Amino acid sequence: MAMEGYRGFLALLVLALFFGFLSVICTLVWVLHYREGLGWDGRGAEFNWHPVLLVTGFVFIQGIAIIVYRLPWTWKCSKFLMKSIHAGLNSVAAILAIIALVSAFDYHNTLSIPNMYSLHSWIGLIVVILYILQLVLGLFIFLFPWAPPSLRAIFLPIHVYSGLLLFGSVMIAVLTGMTEKLFFVLPNGLYSLLPPEGVFVNTLSLLVVVFGALIFWIVTRPQWKRPQEPNLTLLQPNGGTAGGVAGSMAIHSDNMDKSDAELNSEAAARKRNFALDETGQRSTM
Incomplete structure (x- = not known):
């Protein structure tokens, strides 16, 4: 079937991929150029994996997983294949998020920094837990042939809504985390003077916001939904x-x-x- 407004969809998809990929690149530039680089020594280089993995997995890969059903080139693929791709992308995002959490806790414990005291840490941990729960329930209800059709029909709108809610919560966690990090590494009011690192990270945050907005717009347009299979009521x-x-x-x-x-x-x-x-x-x- 031909997609209504195909050119508009294609333009927004290209923009989303561009801003998402640019967000990942800019996060790498931030930690490699302005911070201590990447490592696994319990110090700053290990913590830097935290923003890199979260932007890559929880922002970029999760965003692609959300709109994968909307790609018109996949409409002829079987529903089972598309569900497997959707679950696979979300599984990769969950694994990267867990590694990101480990790097942050390891860094805090090595330097005797208190854990779980900021709004960013509260939102982040809650989102990771709920995301894993959403993934597990999705696997058992939609991917594996165990749940009855009635349960799938009941759980589907909840699954869709909670997925978008978690993606929006990830945006909040990432933005608060970047701002919090700048306050730590730019002390004594230096952040208010707009240093190069502050401007760069603020720009990175805007890229993340634009990517999230594009994903939300694409996934909420009814004319870009995957067509229903014929003769199924x-x-x-x-x-x-x-x-x-x-x-x-x-x-x-x-x-x-x-x-x-x-x-x-x-x-x-x-x-x-x-x-x-x-x-x-x-x-x-």
Whole structure:
């Protein structure tokens, strides 16, 4: 199917990729040029992995995972493949976030700096925990063929909403973390004098904001949704049908979960029933 407003989508996608990739590059420039570089010694070089991995994983990779269903070139791919790609990208983001947390705690413990006292640390830890919970529930409910279609239909809007909420919370955590770091490394009011590092990190923060805004815009445009699979409807208790994405996704996932053996056995059973009906009709004639 042709995407409505394809050129607009393509332009925004290119812009999002540009700003996201630029955010990762600028974070590397920040820690390599203005800070102590990268290392794993329990000191500043180890802590620098914290912003690099979070911007790379929790911002850039998570943003791509959110809009991967919107890419029109993937609409002919199976839903299971797209769910696997979505889960894989989010898994990579979660692993990078965990390593980023380890680097921060290790740095604090090495230099006897208190842990978990700032708003940034509170938001960051809560987001990581909820993100991992969201990932695990998503795997067991949507990717693995264990959950019934009714549960998938109920959980889908919650999954979508919580994913966007967590992505927005990541933006808040990253911005507060960058500002907090500048206050630490630019003491005695130096930050207020707009030093080169302060200007650079403020610009980096704006790049992150623009990337997040583009991702939110792309994922909230109804005309850029992945088309529903044809001839898939979900009957409601009142006799109507659910025209939303949840119903179609639930039935499609249920059909995808059936093995070839189950489908063949169902077809054979229908043939037997038809033969019996034919035999019964002939005997009564």
